[in-house]
Amino acid sequence: MRHVVPRKPAYVPLPTRSNAVGCSHMDSAADAELQTLFERYKAYGVQEGGDPAADAIQGKGLVLFCEDLGVDPFSDVLVLIIAWLLKAEESYQFTRTEFVTGFKRLSACNLDAMRRSAPGWRRLAVGEREWPQFYLFCFSFSKPASQRLLETDGATELWQLLMRGDRAWDRLEDWFGFLARKGVRGITKDVWQQFPEFARTPFEGFDFEGGAWPVLFDEFVAATQNAPADG
């Protein structure tokens, strides 16, 4: 999904807006709205090459959903935030249950409501307590469950999305360069998990021997210390 250039949909009717305020109070109405939305995106996903048997929004359907929300799925972290909030399990896919139940829980039953809630969701995700959970979620969400490693490319993109603002790290680019030079195929869960803490650790007096860092970090620090002249 990530590497494909987005295309405008052929023609799929947009559901008309029913309620400007937000979710209807009646559960059934909210349910219906969400179901309609779900159908729209599922259909598009299937049409654009998804698996018809899966009762979920996949691939292109997801892209369309994002565009309707007004976000770029490739550079905006909101997709992931929504996935996290919906507790989506399978990589880049929202099942019916996840979608409907999730948005009901979030009290956002139509696109307008979602758009209004989006800033709140963004703030939530960067909260001190929530961000670590969100960060971890991104790892497992971005790869098939059976796979142990997250491919380096995917990890790189994720890190670029996630390590922003307060958590921005000045060595991020060096880190990516290091991974590329070393030909690291994939990132283990341990490395992913320890990464934010590592980014906060100063390199002076780095404890190679006694430190419990994953070996990859040790090597990165060593490489950085051995080539200080590189700008």
Added chain:
Amino acid sequence: MQHGSGPNGEKQSKLEKGCHTLQKAFEEKVVAAVESGYRRPFTGADHMAMYTVVYDLCTECNLNNAINKAPDVLYSTYAEMVTKYLKERRIESTGMSADKLLRLVVQRWENHKMIVKTTVKVFGYLDRFHTKHTALDTTTDKGLKCFLTEIYSAVKVDLRGAIFEHIQREREGEVVERGLLRQAIGVFIDMGIGDDCYETKVYNVDFEAPFLTFTGNYYEREAKRWMAENSTTEYMKKAEQRLNEELQRAEAYLHRNSEKPLIRVVEQKLLETLLNLEETGFIALLQDNRLDDIARAYRLFSRIAKGVPPISRLMYEYVTSEGKQIVQKHSSSPELCYKAYTKDLLDIHQKYRSILKNQLNDDPIFAKSIKDAFEAFVNQPVQSHVKGAPPGTPTIKVSCSELISNYCDMLMKNAASKMDDDELENVLEQVVAIFGYINDKDHFQEFYRKQLSKRLLVSVVNDDCERSLISKLKMRQGAPYTSRLEGMLKDKNLSADWQAKFRNHLAAKKMTFGFDATMQVLTTGCWPSFQIFPLNVPAQAKAAIDEFATFYDSETQSRKLNWVHSLGTVTIEGVFNRQKFQLQMTTFQACVLLLFNHKDEYTGDELMKKLNLPWDEVKKALQSLAMGKYRILLKEVPESSKISKSVDGGDTFKINNEFTDKSRKLKIPTVVAKANLKHAQQVQQSVEDDRRHAIEACLVRIMKSRKLIEHPILVGECAAQLSNHFIADPRHIKRRIEELIAREYIERDADKPSLYRYLA
């Protein structure tokens, strides 16, 4: 003296008179007797007379019950007498020669002692009551103390100087009268009499302390002189000699308490300066192998605290450099000979073992430094040129493990015939000692295992030798280390049993196969892994194989047999031109030949298909049969391809009917793979794999028992537990930890990432 009136008047004068008598008697009788050497005896009658006076005076009862002053007066009279006597015999010590002074003082003292002794007998009555009930010294003590005040105090400095002069002379080599010195020093000791706790108080202050200073200064000067004039070995000889001398001196005429401090001072002055300049001296001794001097140096240095570590450090450096030279020598030799290398190692080991035992008295500090030194150079790999490679190819590193195990291989193969039991035992002991220094002991085990399996399967084996070496390794490393090796030996013996049983079975069933089939059963896990090929065996052999498999299954439970044909050998009878030959060859080669019983010609590819073997194996077999020493097969190359030295799939083969040879029994050689390089690499690889498992197993074991553990402690524990087998790189351990995290055996603690928790 008052002739006072009054009731005590008479007594006073009586007392007076008595004292006067005593004084006179003392001078006339006692002193004269002693000073004339008892030529004028002090008779019993004289004694009685004086004693009676004292007795009468003391026991006189006074009618008025007044206090009897007699004892006091008598006591002071006694003191005065003695003092007067001494005063008359004062010694003017200034200007007197040392010798004369010594004699004079000694003589005075001896006389005085006699006088006191005699006089005390007279005044002894006072001791019974008077001195006891008052705080006065006993008469003996009082008398002796007079000497102290009257004569000793004045003379002591000069006396001391005189003694020193004598000692100096003796140190310079003169002979002096030791008895005299003993007596003179005895004076100092005796002067402390009366102070019960500190018999030697006076001695310590007046004699010993100055004496030690005097000695110290003397030896400081001597040391400087020797240093300037002599080599270090000479210096050491002299030092040792002097130390012995001083010890004797202390025994001869000093107080026993002085012995230790004296030696201490001498050691300090002579040896501690030696320590400072010891840099090259000791090493020179080692280089020239001067055993006596080494022993002496050790004896001297072990006397001083912290004397031994510096020279043991020198020893470590020297032994390490000597060892490294050996490694260097073998590195630069054109062809690496394991025999020479091992021999050199054994020699150097023997040399230092004997030095440690004989010259260094098995000192533990030295033992450690020698051990460290050996570990340093034994673990240095030898650079070796690959055999037959063109010059300029980089050298490979051959480890000590490989060389030592090659040596063991040679021993096992040739030993029995060449050496007798004791000699062999000796050599094996030493080899195992060298083995003990190797860091990566699991490397050695791998090499040894491979070679042992070859010996067991292919050559004849000397069971006793093998067992002897294995038991020595077992003692050193523990049973787990040698369990696989023992398993291999056991298998060999068991196979013989199986063979016998099988033969009986066949006889009972009246089965024959047309040839003699021998099977060896090996337990997987003990033996190195062999490659298994799904060879298509010729029919006759297949029958035998199947029969054995059935037989084996019936005798055992839940065991699976895998046939390792790559190890088998076959003897084939071939008829060429009506000449019969017995050819010995490998199973693969035999299978190739037997196919020609069915068809005259085959191409390489056809053979490959028929045999169901990979091309490499077929190629090897064909090369050895068609292009080796004995050309059993003829090779024809198809017209299109060029003549090549090797074998191709398209080539055609047929039996060489013209084959002939002088002898009737032949062994077909096999194409030998490029042994060393690949061999060593394989060993390296399998050792790496084993280590990975060992580290993981160790980590899991530790985690299981500790449940929660900090990272550095875990790494440390793991390294420690494995240290007996190999030195584990902490980074490898770290990688294994990461691996275990990924496989969810352990996890990091949520709050403290450097804390690991065991996941059950």
